[in-house]
Amino acid sequence: MSILKYATHTTRRSMPAMGLLAGAMMCAVGTAQAQDLPSSMMWSAYDVGSSGYAEASAIADAFGREFGTRVRIQPSGSAIGRLQPLVNGRTDYAFLATEAFFASEGVYDFADRSWGPQDLRALGGRPASGGLATAADANIRQVSDVKGKRVAYVAGNPSVNVKLDAMLAFAGLTREDVDAITFPTYAAAMSSLTEGRTDATFTVTTPGLMYELAESPRGIHWVEIPQDDVDGWENMDQVAPIFSPYEETVGAGLSEENPVSMVAYRYPMVVTRSDLGDDEAYAFIKSLDEAYDLYKDATAVMDRWEIDQFGAPPLDVPFHDGAIRYLEEKGIWTEEHQAWNDKRKDRLEALIIAWEDAMEEGGELSDSEFADIWEEHRSNALINFN
Template sequence: MKTLSYALAATLAFAGAASAQNLSIATGGTGGTYYPYGGGLAELIGKYIDGAQATAEVTGASVENMALIAQQQSDLAIALADTVYDAYNGSGAFDGRAVSDARALASIYPNAVQIVTLAESDINGLEDFRGKRVSVGAPGSGTEVNAQAILTANGISYDDFEPQRLNFNETADALRDGDIDAGFWSVGPPTSSILNLAATRDIRVISLTPEQIEAASAEEPVFAPYTLKAGLYEGMDADVPTISIPNVLAVNAAMDEDLAYQITKAMFEHVDELIAVHPAANDTTPEFALSSTPIPLHPGAIRWYEEAGHTVPDKLRP
């Protein structure tokens, strides 16, 4: 119900402020973290930036979001660091179509790859995917980009199983109904769609071995080891080793410098309000942003970091 209230609040604010600057924030599906986080950010923009309102938009997530930034159809977008890096450099899904005018305001929190099956399943690891029905994420999503990298690095291709391209809610529903055998999420934990699934069915979150994590990290330099803590979801009674990827708040270089400054300032100086929306925002810190952002920062963001006393690495300067 919270996410509905954010969307409603943003819509009402839009209707009441026709003369305001109305910003679009490209997020993801409603069952992930991008949408509620984007809704919380929209509230901060409307509350703390004079003459600005914002709306969180449902999208196909990372790959689509960077295309929207390239086309300036969205003002801000949340996307996985590997997708942002590929977009900026014209590699991967963006081979031959680099988004060279992409800039970052910050890396805002890490996604964790979460691979879920039902407790009654005979799937205990990646090697058990062969011949199974596995959701690899929505088309155009960072989840699919991450899933492909992890699987390819560990010798598993789409030919080895039946890939299903479902969003987070669809993946949870398909697992619940027995229409698939396992699913990938790349999202800030905990996420509502897995929480809801675990409340109705016994689940198992699949661990990655140290060797699998090492192989995947060699495939994707932005990957880092991560531990999903016991108790994260109902019935999850042990820590689960996996991989994390930073999430980046991206904009186009054409964004007004003062606006970029004001958004960065509102986000960091009122982060407690974002944490109240979703616990992933506990990682929204200048230190995390400056250590894990994969592309240059917008000059407006740089101005806020420096005014706040932080040292911006040379590699993050346009």
């Protein structure tokens, strides 16, 4: 597996102020081909104040300045709120996180009979890092050491919880092998380590609560996820096939001199429907690439939108054919990438067929009865992909 290693800005630069209508439009068209993009677009994204919204806004501003394209961003604090406009065709692009995986798998909010597996495609995704954060005094030095320890989960937050389940799976463990403690909020779960109520959780490296843990009497320790542990990575892929190896140097207890091997996932990803035209997808990712210099300094992590990082799997859903065409032209797309994409598409197609069978069998049954039927069909469909 290739190692993703990023140079992160150490200072945050201010982004141009903007509202929902992103960017002041310039009449002149830049050097890229503005006719490849529509004159106006609507995107969905995370709520105002989130990093996903800030990054989408920076790109929207760049599209306005470079191509004269007006972008309206529709923010939402819920996964359904971000996906509904996309699948209904009110938006063609959504800046998403792990809910893209959940929607494609038909799980959590998307196991409802009104949803099921969604035929989504990605244009790419900005790498983000995360790992198994532990209190240093818990003496968890490898993933298997977490067995029997107190592990913090977050109620109603499948994005965090599935990543934590994947970390456990790396060592062949499940929630049954640990003392799983569920907290009502993300903040409560993260602070539970400092407070001595838990010993480990999954998180990104830069929240203030992790810096507090590092400065507390307990201290912080990030568990290594060895890049060469083939069995561990295969086990993790069975739970969430969205990770790649990553060496992090920025965050609580980390530095250039003290890096830790973690995982990379994608947030935000630019996601669309499978029926979006190839030329439209091609034009969008081409514009992202050509406008990069205009937005790369907008936030501390915008340099990770560089096309070599943005345009490589794995991520939560298959790449769109139009995006692949551009990545091939740039010399980024490899045979290994295509093999990953083919397998990911096969998995999604198998789940869509399994959903149709489940609906035919249990469409008139109660919600709980249907949930059991769908889980059985889904599990059978995934046997060939694990």
